[in-house]
Amino acid sequence: MPPPAPSNLGYTPPDGGWGWAVVLGSFISIGFSYAFPKSLTIYYKEIQEYFSTSYSEIAWVSSIMLAAMYAGGPISSILVNRYGSRPVVMIGGVMVGIGMVASSFATTIMHLYICVGIIGGFGLAFNLQPALTIIGKYFQAKRPIANGLAMAGSPVFLSTLAPLNQFLFDSFGWRGAFLILGGVVTNCCVAGSLMRPIKVKPQRSSGTATNGDASDKEDNTTAKRPAKKTGCMNRVNQFIDLSLFKHRGYLIYIVGNVVMFFGFFAPVVFLAPYAKHMQVDEYSAALLLSIFALVDMFARPLTGLLANTPWVRPRIQYFFSFSVAYNGLCHAMCPFATGYEGLVVYAVFFGVAFGMVCALLFEVLMDLVGAERFSSAVGLATILECAPVLLGPPISGALVDLSHDYKNMYYACGVMMFVPGVFLFVMNYYNYKWLAQEEKERRRKQEVEKGAMEELREIMSDAENQTDETLA
Template identity: 25%
Template sequence: MTRTAKYHVQPVGNGNQGYFDKGGDQVDRGYAWAICATAGLIYTITDGVSFSTGVLFPEFMSYYSSPANEAAWISSLMFGAMLLSGPLIGVLISRFGARVVGFVGSLLAAGGMVASFWAPNVYYLMGTLGVLTGLGYGCIMLAALTSVTFWFDAKRGFAFGLAVVISGLGTFVISLLTAFLLDHYGLHGALLILAGVSLQGCILALLLRPAPKHLPEPLSHYPKKHFDPAMFKRVKFDIFLLACLIFATGYFPIFMFVTSWAEQVLQLNAVDAAAFLTIIAVAQLAGRMVCAVLIDRTWVNKSFLLAGALWCGGAAACLSLYCTTYKTAVMFCCVYGFGGGCAMVGLPMLTPLLVTKEQTEVASGFFVFAFGVSALLGLPAAGAVVEYLQGDFRWLMVGSGGLICAGSFVVAAIECH
């Protein structure tokens, strides 16, 4: 038997699930769960380290004597490069495969952090920690997303939910780790150690094998997926992208500035204020678990479920103006984090439902592109608002919450069209 014959793909059952190759792999079972676990660990690194820049943000301002609107560009460019590169990375994954793109991305991410060790100012960090590390994280994050999408069919929602639940634990741990590293090794030492954490993505990327029902026979006959502008003729997909844009514009600033908000409103020190990121991470984990359980239920409307969760998170942020005690601040962070956790599971799961199978990889790229636009423009704008308000973070939280609520209404409009 030739090597090519080993990769012959045949459907079984009803044609929607249970595809297999003669090597014994199947979607929705077997090695698919290894892909799910791998994706969870990849998200642990990308989500955990990128969102932990909220812990690093006050240190950026104090170490480099930088105003909030300048320091915010570091995280803005990281999220922007990570997410705006989505369409390009989607095409690269179609051409070279998730394994190669993820491996190279991990090297880029780690290299950007190592280069940040010698950063003399925030402008240097914008290029290294912002652009290089963000681009690397974008590569490995989308490689994991597309791998889960194609290794699962009937159990896709549950699998992706499980992966982001795993990453929720990682976000919780890495936020604590980042605060610990800052306290013991300083800013540059923390960045160097986080570079080592990012480098583990190379090992994880090697586990991202092609899904059986997409294995080539022969390889040269494998249909490549390219940008298809017809996806934008699908009005529901356009509405979905708009919802992501509005929601993320409100979501990112809260996560980035919540520690500074806690220091100002509750008069906490930097270590105690950083605990609110941990609270949000735990609440996100709960939201991810609940959404993962509910999202694939036949009696659940995915759009309305997400709209409700997002609205609650946005409303909590709007009411943060009245959170002047530690207990009420914790309640605000819990509800906001829970809504965000639901979004992390539910929004990616809507993407393949709104486009064709052939458009899924590139459509996923545009999904993260929408988040990238929000991060690139929203965070510096939020920093400028804080500067205009002379360092008052309270109204920034209220305005961000309003944007999240607006995004929830647009999500609900997907079903109304």
């Protein structure tokens, strides 16, 4: 199994110190980014009745917000590469706050699409991507653990925001709740203040490869290009690394994730509405999200610890593939759950599965491309993933509208998760096999070149000796 891609940062990450404060800031920022769109589902039924909309129309609110968060990835990457993580996260917190305050005055569902979906979604993009990137600057050996702890922010915030939103709705209505949430979410600015730029003395490069493995070769093939180029593409590459589209492992990751995201968020979005459809009371329905989030909360750091073990870390791509397929199996079994107790069991298993995928989602990407290319990699990945993120929940809502039942939606999401899980497992197996063959061929060529050089030296040495003898 090839080692992970090298991290040519020019310094050794501290793997601790202020890095744990950075993890705390990322914990808060990621928590708001992922939990906020999901927690708003508490208001769906009431907003749907207020604006007289269908399931699919109301699902567009969180869907647009998530899609905008993913679509803003490249912009966020460019800003992070130019200005660093701290100011970008602070700007994002202000944007989400403004969007939520403005949405409290909405008079049509379109206003919610714009204020919550677009403005709030782009604000979350400026929170998510910088938080993920800066962890790779501070951590290397302990990176899976740091990523697992930071990604645990999502379930922790979801378990808090779900009952809080129900309380705010009961006390102030959905308009008053949105106004208050606008102030709460500006705490992202506090998280951004913890993400100070790393100041480590750069090490002098020895000019030699780290280990010469095939995975390094794949990662660096596109990096070995002339230092000076002119043209539009070169100017674009100064801001975001488009050469990643020549990286085979990255392309496999992208294809699997694009399919996966069609069924990734919809089961969470419709968990509480599904419970209400089964005649479960509102607080018990909200409690399902809290149970899901509580299990997810522990699953993420535990997954990070497991992924950091010597046995799992070299095989982390396979671990991620299994996690995706396991999600699909959970969704496919959900329709067989009967009563509230069955939904609780589903929420527990789903929480484990969801936490595993989220803890590994960006760690496996950094494992493929290295920390120095991660900012560009995640930016390009999110823009490609925004289409399934945008369309997934509305399509699922349309299935509910057509069949008047949630079972078909959960079956569909199960298939959309299980198939890419199998695809990733198979393609990663062949990718590692191809890498091993390429490495074997590379070493064979080096041996041939080395033999040819030695033979040439012998010939030159013999020629010199003959010349000396002739002169003598």
